[in-house]
Amino acid sequence: MEDADSPWPGIDPDTLHRVEDPAQARIVGDPLRSRFLQPFLGRELSVGQAATELGCSPNAMLYRVRNMLDVDLLRITQTRHRRGRPIKVYRSAFEGYFVPNEAMPYDDLRHRVTSQERRLAEQVVDAYTTVLFRSGNSGRVLARDSNGDVWASDLPPSLNEQGQPVLMVDVRVDLTNEEALHIRDLFAAAIKRGRRASRNPQAEGSPPKPYLLNCAILPHQPG
Known part of the structure; x- marks a missing residue:
């Protein structure tokens, strides 16, 4: 049963193509490599169109496309014929892919999460x-703010x-389950809004620019 609060509605792993081939898994299961496959999911695009969507060079996109074709x-x-090439x-x-952990080149689940998150965290x-x-x-x-909360952190600008x-x-933070659920829903709503805005940029205002949106609320088990 689909979770109504999920930030990825309508995605059921059981209905997706299961990737067992190691060469495919190296691309689909990798957050950075799979980025070049994303524009083509359920859509028809040229290399130039996909490159524009991702903000990369056509040559870089063509290299990735050839690898994915292989x-x-x-x-x-x-093939659209025109004068020249x-x-x-x-x-x-x-239409979609699911890669089981055992098909990817990692020792176990923790190894995969650690390896992939490290690469993504470097961008953040x-x-x-x-x-x-x-x-x-x-x-x-290390100071107490005007609300009485203690901060031991950087002070990045707004x-x-x-x-x-x-x-x-x-x-x-220490939260009740109800408070944690509320914050999770706020994060999920922020993700949905960001993805919706990215798909449908407003005609007015400043032009879209890339942002890293990284949301997490996790039960903490002190070691």
Whole structure:
């Protein structure tokens, strides 16, 4: 039964193509490599269109497309003839994929999560370091705020030097189950809003720019 509060409604792993081939699993199961497959899921796009969507060069996209063709993750759906080189159009071989952990090149689940999260966390760390460094506020504080809460953390600015909003907070809190559920729903709503805005940018206002949105609320088991 689908969770109505899920940030990924309508996705049932049991209905997706199960990836068993190691070469396919190396791409689909990797958060960074799979990014280049995402534009083609259930859609037909050219290399140029996919490159524009991802914000990468056509040559980088073409390299990835060829790799995905080699392992049968993509198929060519049509060839648009024109003067000069024809344009090929691609689509994912399946509408969606599920990669079991045992098909990926990791020792166990913890090894996979650790390896993949480390790579993703590096992007967050790089972006956060840049914000702190350019704000001139790169130290760390231990103080009580006006609400009486103690903070032992950095003090990142609420806006960077270009006026872009910033929020980066890691904090341990004691919550009832009801309060934790409420915060989880707020995070899920933020993710939905971000993805919706990314798909349908407003015509007015500043042009869209890439942001890293990293939300988590997890039961903590002190070691």
